Amino acid sequence: MSSFAHIQETLVSKYGVKPEVIKPEATLTELGLDSLSIAELMFDVSDHYEIEIPDERANFNTLGEAVALVDECVKAKGG
């Protein structure tokens, strides 16, 4: 199952991002986050899924890329 729904819900409830602007092709900067809050978001999501995202992989731009990375780490952990 994709992590999109969970990340979307976190962005809305904790980061105050308006639901209508959340689209896979949007960059996190376009959603109003800066480097520090992007790092915080990935921390929250990693915490939720109990995964570790390798530092060298944290070079995503869009929300869709972030979701794909999280999904990959979740799958790797499960497998």
Add this chain to the structure above:
Amino acid sequence: MADAGARRRRVFVTGIGLVSPHGGEPDEVFERLYRGESAIRKVRTGTAELGGDALVAQAEFDPSGIIPKLQIVVMDRVSQMAVVAAHRALAESGLLADESGPADMGIYMGCGLGGSQALQDSYRIYFERRSRKPKPATVPLIMANGPAGHISLRYKLKGPSLTYSIACASSAAAIGEAFRAIRDGYLDRALAGGTEAMLNDGSVAAWEVLGVLAKEHADGPGASSRPFARDRTGFVLGEGAAVIALESEAAAQARNAAPIAEIVGYAGASDAHNLTQPAADGQVRAMRLALADAGIVPESIGYVNAHATATIAGDRIEIDAIKQVFAEHAHKLAVSATKSMHGHLVGAAGALEFAITALALNKRRVPPTANLTEPDPECDLDCVPCAGREMPDLAVALSNSFAFGGSNAVLVAKRV
């Protein structure tokens, strides 16, 4: 540069912003204090295994509406409260336009412990989860100058941004240093004050073992902070932020701002005696130097907002110091300890108490020392027991702040 090297300029308080145990609206906070209302409650702290009851004065605080969620996630409570207090000070002074303040404004903040919740959280992750990956924003969340940095960023203030950390006197020093910078022509306006948010398990436990906290009184939590009383047992930790807008006379006049009060003197002096025990000598010198700085005689002072935390030794030493400075006039002073109601805000204490002092001058009424039903015979000055008092002739007042580390800071304010 404003007017460096100029003759001493007058410095006005043109706005007060509060996040306090008695709320955020200065007049309402003052009235609640004037009525002798305590904001001290008993709350459950700690984890399931380590939990205990603690007497605290929590701030009435809700950052939503002023701070967007996107910013809250990278701000410790200590910074959130500081930004809200700064917002209120800017708004009340009339300096807030399009969500920004004047670009030339300086920021002088006091803080004792910094982002103590974030510090505790990071240690919890390290020691409990055995993980070397705390929250990515941990360093900026914890750093002591986080509050000042957030205020600068949020309101686009580009003057000097400074943070003073001298425990319980941090924000009195911050206000005093801002006052000097404006008076001596280095700056035309500043936000000055303090913030503290450490009502979390780890910090409360650290204060408990120091043996300085009050025990619960038979009449309930609200009766537990008892400065100058015979049966006092120590202080109650509080939290909050207090920020004042300070402007040179010319800057205030240029925009027809109505001053709330004027700061006329400030001094700092150290005990060089003991890290946690106060000494009358340092307090006496701080008060004398502040009066000299203001160029006024002790007999002009009508009210002293005492540091008085309600420890056995501390209150007596302060009374002794006041007697040494004021001699016969000491018995004509009204001396009150508002910590009896709002608790000890540590890094925000000096600023909150200075704000109360400025409001007292403005209203010509002084708040009481609550719970002072039976005074300590050694605290034999007029400590305004239990009920606030009208003082129609009140013109000049002192606000004392004495800190761990032996640092003392005294501010002198005048009615405008």
